[in-house]
Amino acid sequence: MELFFLGTGSGVPSKNRNVSSLVLRLLEERGTTWVFDCGEATQHQILHTSVRPRRIEKIFLTHLHGDHLYGLPGLLSSRSFQGGESPVTVYGPKGVKEYVDISLKVSGTRLKYPLYIKEIEEGLLFEDEQFQVESIALDHGMESYGFLINEKDKLGELQPDKLTEQGITPGPIYQQIKKQPVTRLDDGRVIYRDDVVGPPKRGRKLAILGDTRYIPSLKQKLEGVDVLVHEATFASKEEQMAYDYFHSTVYQAASLAREADAGTLILNHFSSRYQDQDLSILEKDAKAIFPNTILAYDYYQHYIPFHL
Amino acid sequence: MELFFLGTGSGVPSKNRNVSSLVLRLLEERGTTWVFDCGEATQHQILHTSVRPRRIEKIFLTHLHGDHLYGLPGLLSSRSFQGGESPVTVYGPKGVKEYVDISLKVSGTRLKYPLYIKEIEEGLLFEDEQFQVESIALDHGMESYGFLINEKDKLGELQPDKLTEQGITPGPIYQQIKKQPVTRLDDGRVIYRDDVVGPPKRGRKLAILGDTRYIPSLKQKLEGVDVLVHEATFASKEEQMAYDYFHSTVYQAASLAREADAGTLILNHFSSRYQDQDLSILEKDAKAIFPNTILAYDYYQHYIPFHL
Ligand SMILES: [Zn+2]
Numbered sequence: 030m031e032l033f034f035l036g037t038g039s040g041v042p043s044k045n046r047n048v049s050s051l052v053l054r055l056l057e058e059r060g061t062t063w064v065f066d067c068g069e070a071t072q073h074q075i076l077h078t079s080v081r082p083r084r085i086e087k088i089f090l091t092h093l094h095g096d097h098l099y100g101l102p103g104l105l106s107s108r109s110f111q112g113g114e115s116p117v118t119v120y121g122p123k124g125v126k127e128y129v130d131i132s133l134k135v136s137g138t139r140l141k142y143p144l145y146i147k148e149i150e151e152g153l154l155f156e157d158e159q160f161q162v163e164s165i166a167l168d169h170g171m172e173s174y175g176f177l178i179n180e181k182d183k184l185g186e187l188q189p190d191k192l193t194e195q196g197i198t199p200g201p202i203y204q205q206i207k208k209q210p211v212t213r214l215d216d217g218r219v220i221y222r223d224d225v226v227g228p229p230k231r232g233r234k235l236a237i238l239g240d241t242r243y244i245p246s247l248k249q250k251l252e253g254v255d256v257l258v259h260e261a262t263f264a265s266k267e268e269q270m271a272y273d274y275f276h277s278t279v280y281q282a283a284s285l286a287r288e289a290d291a292g293t294l295i296l297n298h299f300s301s302r303y304q305d306q307d308l309s310i311l312e313k314d315a316k317a318i319f320p321n322t323i324l325a326y327d328y329y330q331h332y333i334p335f336h337l
Numbered sequence: 338m339e340l341f342f343l344g345t346g347s348g349v350p351s352k353n354r355n356v357s358s359l360v361l362r363l364l365e366e367r368g369t370t371w372v373f374d375c376g377e378a379t380q381h382q383i384l385h386t387s388v389r390p391r392r393i394e395k396i397f398l399t400h401l402h403g404d405h406l407y408g409l410p411g412l413l414s415s416r417s418f419q420g421g422e423s424p425v426t427v428y429g430p431k432g433v434k435e436y437v438d439i440s441l442k443v444s445g446t447r448l449k450y451p452l453y454i455k456e457i458e459e460g461l462l463f464e465d466e467q468f469q470v471e472s473i474a475l476d477h478g479m480e481s482y483g484f485l486i487n488e489k490d491k492l493g494e495l496q497p498d499k500l501t502e503q504g505i506t507p508g509p510i511y512q513q514i515k516k517q518p519v520t521r522l523d524d525g526r527v528i529y530r531d532d533v534v535g536p537p538k539r540g541r542k543l544a545i546l547g548d549t550r551y552i553p554s555l556k557q558k559l560e561g562v563d564v565l566v567h568e569a570t571f572a573s574k575e576e577q578m579a580y581d582y583f584h585s586t587v588y589q590a591a592s593l594a595r596e597a598d599a600g601t602l603i604l605n606h607f608s609s610r611y612q613d614q615d616l617s618i619l620e621k622d623a624k625a626i627f628p629n630t631i632l633a634y635d636y637y638q639h640y641i642p643f644h645l
């Protein structure tokens with residue numbers, strides 16, 4: 030599980046930072062990739078990486094500002110051109126379906142894979158045996174969401190010593206015992222799985238937020254996330270400007286991470302007014318409040334290990 | 338007057354060639370820039386050039402395939418963000434208005450300059466005292482056009498010897514004589530401008546074509562253009578493939594340039610199947626038929642001098 034930042038600027042592209050997009054690589058977990066936001070030239074950024082468009086399974090859009098959206102038709106089209114065949118689901122605020130439909134229609138594009146577009150509200154978006162994705166409403170002047178990605182806890186490892194203790198020697202029976210809650214052996218004995226596996230592996234929790242003003246009450250929903258990806262369009266002292274433009278400051282993002290007791294805070298969506306020197310000040314500001322802060326840059330990769 | 342190629346690939350972007358866009362710089366002529374086609378990341382390509390989005394006056398779209406279109410909303414938005422205030426007119430096939438309107442609407446974009454969108458058919462698109470732009474219908478499976486840009490002939494230079502011959506000494510009267518067809522001097526004499534200026538300067542003529550199959554009858558309309566920009570998606574031997582996909586081969590493009598007696602042929606829109614080695618073969622092929630052929634590459638600039 031790895032976050033791969035493709036665009037970490039805001040508003041308009043610059044030479045160093047493209048507009049918003051990041052990828053959650055779930056290659057080990059499910060052989061697929063999820064995309065979060067899709068600013069113009071996301072497919073161009075991908076060209077310079079090992080990300081494979083055909084692996085894309087889901088695309089989540091936090092909101093429909095152009096710098097988060099305008100790369101979507103091109104990415105969808107190129108994925109088809111390059112032979113992508115598996116279905117893709119797009120989750121985004123109301124309006125995304127009309128935008129994609131018209132873009133594909135006027136350009137005469139026929140995708141060679143099934144495309145599902147789900148217009149979202151706050152709540153549960155997706156759940157299977159591995160993951161649960163929930164959207165959280167933000168405050169950005171237009172509909173904007175954060176996404177809470179909950180990996181489900183995984184069964185603990187089978188403990189061979191506990192099995193041999195009971196005289197069960199290694200063999201295909203081990204797999205069977207792991208697969209089902211209760212196993213009846215040939216000799217009539219009943220083995221409860223819970224008795225022979227170690228503690229469950231706690232699933233990882235990520236929050237990837239869209240553009241937003243600071244919302245103090247978010248801390249409850251984000252409580253204990255391993256990674257929080259948060260915009261930091263403005264420097265800490267620009268609180269009024271952040272408020273006026275429906276954005277957050279570095280100070281606000283770091284405060285939220287501290288209040289939510291997050292593991293790591295990754296900041297992105299920096300205003301192009303900030304150059305490299307300025308960013309190192311922003312970084313110091315953030316770390317004063319929340320030490321485990323990282324400022325993302327284009328092509329920054331962040332590996333998220335299992336919980337031990 | 339200069340052509341500046343921003344994207345010379347076809348279909349999908351590659352590391353070396355972006356999808357279609359080129360710019361006609363008319364800085365000396367009218368202080369503005371015209372854009373022809375606007376594939377995704379055209380604004381990103383522009384970032385690496387001295388092209389200024391605020392100078393853009395007109396955007397012509399040959400057709401609405403995504404590789405010629407998907408960069409338009411981003412370019413229009415960024416031009417506004419960067420302070421562009423002068424009006425922009427977009428000329429393109431039916432559908433472009435709906436696409437731009439929806440893209441700006443769902444993204445909540447309000448441009449700070451007037452935007453006019455003209456859905457075109459074959460015929461005269463624009464005319465002023467300097468230029469005339471005409472569209473020509475092509476054959477691409479969807480509505481596709483070429484643009485014929487005719488610079489109007491310019492008045493010849495005032496010939497001082499012819500004026501002094503008549504006893505008219507240099508002064509503000511020279512400007513007056515140049516400005517109007519007939520000037521009455523204080524002493525009652527009448528000076529006809531045609532008698533005292535040199536031969537008119539012949540205007541330049543360019544043709545920038547969209548994607549198309551080979552159309553033999555185009556040669557009449559393109560007769561004598563100084564520069565012909567033509568797609569060459571496929572190698573000469575791929576005539577059947579070009580036909581099937583509504584594109585042209587190098588051989589066909591070069592033949593048209595020869596038949597139309599063009600000055601220079603510039604090829605673009607190469608299929609990504611062709612690597613650098615292949616392209617030098619394509620170049621040889623083209624030059625065998627039309628020696629003054631240039632293969633465009635991203636950021637290639639082609640200066641078009643005045644006629645002597
Ligand atoms: Zn936004």
Ligand SMILES: [Zn+2]
Pocket residue numbers: 400402477548
């Ligand atoms: Zn085309």
